[in-house]
Amino acid sequence: MKRLGKTVVHGMVAATAFAAFVAQAATIRVACSGVGQEFELCKGAAQAWAKKTGNEVQIVTPPNDASERLALYQQLLSAGSDKIDVLQIDVVWPGLLGNHLLDLKPHAKGAEKAHLEGFIANNTNDDRLVAMPWFANAGLLFYRKDLLQKYNEEVPMTWDDLTAVAKKVQDGERAFGNDKMWGYVWQGRAYEGLTCDALEWVVSYNGGTIVDKDGTVSIKNQNAAKALQTAASWVGSISPTAVLNYAEEEARGVFQAGNAVFMRNWPYAWSLAQGDDSVIKGKVGVAMLPKGGTGGRNAATLGGESLAVSKYSKNAVAAADLVMYMTSAAVQKERAIKGSFNPTIVALYKDAEIITANPFMGELHGTFTSAVGRPTTVTGPRYNQVSNQFWNAAHEVLSGKAEADEALGRLEQSLTRLGRGGKWH
Template sequence: MNGRAARRAGSLLRVLAVLPLLAACRRAPEPVPGRTVLRLLAGPDVGGALASNIVRFHEYYPDIRVEVVEGPAESDRLEARGSESFAARDGAFDVLYTDVAWIPHFAARGWLRPLDGWFTRRMQSKFLPGDIAGSRYGGKIYRVPNQSDAGLLYYRKDLLDAAGLRPPRTWGELVAQAQRLQRPPELWGLAFQGKAYEGLVCDFLELAWGNGGGMLDPRSQVIVDAPAAIEALSWLVDAVRVQRIAPESVLDFQEEEARKLFGDGRAVFMRNWPYAWNLLQRERSPVKGLVGIAPMVHGEGRRKSAAVLGGWGYSISAFTEEPEAAWKFVQFMATAESQKVGYEKGGILPTRKVLFNDPQVIAKSPHYRVLYDVLSAARPRPMHPEYPRLSAILQVHLGAALAGKKSPEEALKAAAAEMRAALASPSP
């Protein structure tokens, strides 16, 4: 970028502070006397909801200007960007749009400002309980949830209706229905996230929780090698290798590969996130109007399904020099009005309960009635500062079991040993 272009870019950013600021190649604008400037680190503004809400915020608070530093779309890369700044204690960002999975890691290191003095229990009660639970660490709250997410079971409503079937509730029911309706390779029974990455951990946790197991117990002891977890992984492995209701290619599936198989009309069931709904209902979608959603299936003899909580929210840096202004911004962005803008422009799933009863929202998205029940029961992944390391270990061994390189028991016993060693020597 030459000097003239840089000056032009700097001038533009002073006028339009809502445009993404690429810190790597543009200089921050000079502060305007008497005006507070906040810098927000966030991923790409899909649909323009963030920009629209910042314009609204500036109308309410003309003495505060928000500059958006646009980071990468990938959660792990965006987290790395924030971690780098926090570790340097450079105060580069006042507010961050945080993934629920980051909270334990950031809060344990003192990088986030507790919000309890502003974000009262009464205010918190207006939000989905799982999203609030995922915003807490060590008895304090560090995030105002803005965008919810949870794992779902998608199914071909037309195929189940024609066969006189109701959506499955247990592992056994799903297998029986998938085997009855599938016609591989044209139509498979089940699509899920089978690649060895965080998505596979989420799929596994939902099955393990729905069978009375999990990753860590309330005392942070590793329990992935307990019988309930081994049964969960065995069911997932058998779906590919024994019942053959999922294709071998599922070992390379992330969310989009699973959605494509299901969206092309080539799977009866799919585990995925709510984002897939709108894509499946597009005008040219082969399955438009033919899809239903339900809670993920649970183990035999169990009564409750489980869903892994995802989602994003606003956190305030512990190093900001403008905490009061930052709170005004965070509070504004999480209002029902702002979340409705996010829903309308970006298809963002709200965290405020009231929007799931909003007539305009329900008219456009009637599936929100079922979605509300799933989200209300969603659980965050283990709120432990070492979770990223534990997940990375588990990913490797889950992938080995799905690939047939280890039995489910061997894989989880090996994972448990490595996870216990990791907890015994926490990262700095």
């Protein structure tokens, strides 16, 4: 009887402990982008954390279009909704969403010091760390090594060089029977991706940064106009007219199908191009984006994503723990090797396995450290309006609806009014 009594007591204790565990277990809803391999890698890391901690994760897939995703986040956060606990946010959003996000500094416990300093500064609002860096990005030029070799051409150094080489190879391949071949594909849809592409063109021609750091609206100038007119000349020539509705995946689809010589995209496209099912596996090179002619410079827009916790989450501690796990060195290394996502942890750029999988991360490391930031700090909560006006002006020029001087003149006037008098502060 005594032994039975102990068994009963032990059973009761075990049952009580299990009930307490179940009560403490949290269900965390995490937003994972569906672009490229992002979804599977995000889902895999989240599920690994759930298995490790005994919690549950539910994956939410927001719109792939960055502008639509931001609008969804703003709608949910403004309403104080707890429908998403962990948000995947773009590098330009901490200033827009920061008031709705949890301060992660107490949860990071110093881990943030291992990340790229500029990224941490970008994610800090009023001494609050509102997001942990997840992966870094910068615009890159992908090219067909085999086709350049076939036509005895070098990687183009300027946009004029790219235009000429793209046309030569495109026409040659079409003559050989590939009537689907295009010279250059990129992101031309009227959305944040076009802001990234167009900013690269403008900066490469020394045309300013839309709104400069001192608050001056600088976009109406001859160099910026030259940049946009150059890009407009590609449409229907070396780029399909449909490029005006391309985002990242549309451009990658054409390039990876073997139907483009050059492509502007983010690093994630590398591992996909090298996949076993890729018809261009082993035929792709990566380089800096071209300069804007004599006196110009190479310019790559800074991109990247972070993970943040909604301050309306009912399981904020568990959500923050998930963020720290998913942005850890081990997870970032796995993402770099499997998905070519650039780490934000500095030490990982010396990791031999990462460099073997992604040689460009070592060769083009400077591209990421010197990437051009969008004018998010100086424009603050009005950045989204600035970007929207900029990409619409660029799209007008690209689609032939307006000359560059005309479109940039209207843009300057509009941004001056939005900045309340000609300078932003």
